[in-house]
Amino acid sequence: MNNQDESHEARYQEIERWLRDLVLRGAPGDALPSESDLAQRFGVSRMTARQAMQNLAQEGLISRRRGAGSYIAQRPLHRRESTLMSFTDDMRRRGVVASSQLLDARLRSATAGEIEALRLPEASRVVAISRIRLADGVPLAVEHVALPAECAGVLAEDLESGSLHEYLHRRGWTPALARSWIGARVATPAEVRMLDMTSRGALLVERRIIYDQDHRPFEHTETAYVAERYVIDATFAATGSGTLTAATPT
Amino acid sequence: MNNQDESHEARYQEIERWLRDLVLRGAPGDALPSESDLAQRFGVSRMTARQAMQNLAQEGLISRRRGAGSYIAQRPLHRRESTLMSFTDDMRRRGVVASSQLLDARLRSATAGEIEALRLPEASRVVAISRIRLADGVPLAVEHVALPAECAGVLAEDLESGSLHEYLHRRGWTPALARSWIGARVATPAEVRMLDMTSRGALLVERRIIYDQDHRPFEHTETAYVAERYVIDATFAATGSGTLTAATPT
């Protein structure tokens, strides 16, 4: 009836923590207690124990098979590390020195796409920054960033060697979520020249919108990577729910 | 959870479908029925209605705020993030009909890349399948699949309209994890012809290795999408819901 102790933590969260520890200590494939087991052990109803397990399955930490039981996932995914990375962080992580070559940085009218992406009023102005991105001195991509006009202060910053995201973070804009679209196109002659390409090769284009904690967009970026010099690496769990029996008819 | 058994759909799935339609027709920010509303409307208990909403919230389609209600998400997100999806599922989610045109299907010697990807002994043979993938009848991509020779039985299957993954699942190969590399290149003249392109445009190339529960690779696929007709969506939480990193080819 009561049960909402002085403790601020929900019962299922307590069970979750307990299971996390079990996963950490155990080996992939090890069997976990059943829902009924957990319910009895913690003195809760099965539905409560179930919620704990489902949350972990959601995270990919455990795998559940109807009729068979719940097991430690083969490759427990630890979702702590941020996957949203700035170019500078990206390069640093790979042991490459990132630098930039500023092409343009000014306040200008927003394009229709930027207005929609950043949810700005009609005919707004944005801070537009265009840079060539280099890795160990080799041109890797051309990047076009658009920020709300409030960020105009960034124009006074060093955009060739400094990190744009570090400045934004200092100003209170912290990335919480990003949406990306990844596509490709053939380089224009101007891009071939800027990026030191040998011919009109392919560009890997990433269009990205970054949101803050309140789900407000504050950065729109289009980065066109030289495909021969850059590959995106992605690892996907089979199912978001962690249930390995999910249907994948092809 | 997701069984192909269309005869019996769970109640919460029915509610989910109904809500999906609502989201599709409504505008971002629009309020959705409350859990109690739904429960009454569909004649189910509140917990069942709740499950439907939670699933959609998980997908990022709706946003729920305790005390306030549930709303259509600002940007209904399409779930490609951190989810391994078959071509057919992918297309269905995008609302188009998927089909295939078989180019080749036979047993042949594995390439060096396939031997490494599938961890095969030297000079192994693989089942190689090449198909044109169509969306609503329009060529979208050319796909080259390589499977271990044990899967030779798949050659007897209907690869134009049948389900490769369904067959593999029956044979005990269930996808648990996938690694992808996403790059780009310019189409060859042969590809321009096969894919009904107007010129030598860009292709978005995804190379993918699928692993089973025991982390053994069992499928190597290279899919080259016509960039003008296909874009990859990705959403990343800063808390980390999927891993997407980039690498420069050496």
Add this chain to the structure above:
DNA sequence: TATGTGAAGTTGTCTAGATATCTAATGTGG
């Protein structure tokens, strides 16, 4: 030996409630 049957155990789905906690809107007093 091979096969099939059945029981036990597990997760999936669902019920019909309950209390707790939070949000947003309303109303009231200064």
Add this chain to the structure above:
DNA sequence: CCACATTAGATATCTAGACAACTTCACATA
């Protein structure tokens, strides 16, 4: 007009069950 208390309504958590669907394994049978 503003600040604060109230309140209706929403989600969050939880209960104590139920039956269905599925997996596994022991056991009996051909």
